[in-house]
Amino acid sequence: MSSKRFVLTFPPELTSEPITYNLIKQYDIMINILNAEISPGKIGHLVLEMSAPGKVLKQAMEYIKQHNVECVPLEKKIYYQQDKCIHCGSCTAVCFAGALTMGHTTNELHFNAEKCVVCELCLKACPLKLFSIDISE
């Protein structure tokens, strides 16, 4: 039995396949939804923690990919050079996962790594190029 986090990226076209349902029903995977941003006509993101034997997880990933849904294990981590940050907020614009937010009283950037789905959009959005990916883990 192993637990892994995955980022599922859905195409803007509605998929008729009940993917999460089938992962539970057919593959007997224990699923914990960590983050979801799905609405009609938009690219959707779903962050899942899936617990199942390694072999089953592999099969499940195959199943997901067959339905034109991207499935990437969440192993990488984003970090940024906090000391150089000017707290402009540009990165919060693209952070659909809500990991990067502006403090209402501090006017400072807050980074909640727990919520980060490593979509990497902040790497491009930061005008000072302060974000990078840690792939050492």
Place this chain on the structure above:
Amino acid sequence: MSKTKSIEEINEKIRTGKAVVLTAGEVSAMGKEMSPADVLKKVDVVTTATFGPMCSSGAFINFGHTEPPMRMEKITLNNVPVFGGVAAVDAYIGATEVAMPHDIYGGAHVIEDLIAGKDVLLQATAKGTDCYPLTEVKTLINKNSVNEFIMFNPRNAYQNYNVAVNTTSKIKYTYMGTLLPALGNANFSTSGELSPLLNDPELRTIGIGTRIFLGGSQGYVAWNGTQFNTGKPVNAHGIPIGNSATIAVIGDAKQMSTRFIKAAYFEKYGVTMFVGIGIPIPVIDEDMAHRVMIRNSQIETNVIDYGSGNFEVLGKINYKTLFSGEMVLNGKKIRTAPLSSIKVAKEIALLLREEITSGRFLLTEPVALFPKTTGLNKCEIRI
């Protein structure tokens, strides 16, 4: 009780340490309980500030003459082309200039490096003349080796600005930041109630010659900014809706700080520069007291579609909502994000307040006021 105060009276209070100076944020908060007459009585100066990405920035530099002398024609600094068509050893570093179209290091970075005191590689070529025989030079310069290093920004501190959204199905990279498809976010870029030109919307106290905080040192308003536009509709609180007035500013870049001048790169757009500007607004009468009490909820701007290419106005929104992190457009919740740093703007407003209360920064009467009625011309493509 006098109903008006002159700049000279306010300066006398500053000199004698009696002036009451507050930041625009502090006055906006006070304004909820006080009348303009009370504010006029209690407050002498309000400090406003902004720290946002501002294209139309740059700096003049005079390298000093080489021996033998040279009429530098094609010039680069750290390989970034700078404009040498001014005089033999004068040049203008444009903040947005780059060597190659997709470079992420440009003129703004050269300016920031120079302010930081770093050595910068100067390379220049010339045809050579009888009076300027040298045809090629390659050397290192820094802010102490050059004669003048003068920041001159033709258009800064926009009075209000659009909110940018994207209605298309593709991600768009703009000077208003990254815009996610299908109204995935809404980006805005002013410091709202802290913003200089929003605290003096009719530009009664800010004009040519106004002493300001520029990039960490004292600078001046040189002229009205380019694309200065007084033709925008005004809301019930006297605030123009959308981008309107601008200022051209000048100051000694040698004395500036990289805390308040920051080079930036917007993905697939290009290089620009964050410029820190602070302007003291003298509370000379009840009208100005009323103006500086402006709050984010009273400042509105247009929401514009930057995705489709026709810049359609999709709605109107106030800054209180924008700063809340979420707005509603066409019944849909959209995440809002600033591009301009409120944290650093507040720091500038506080620094300027400290400079004034300690007597190091005196206020100025504008030498001349800005034009009252100007609109914008289009560049018609006619050949």
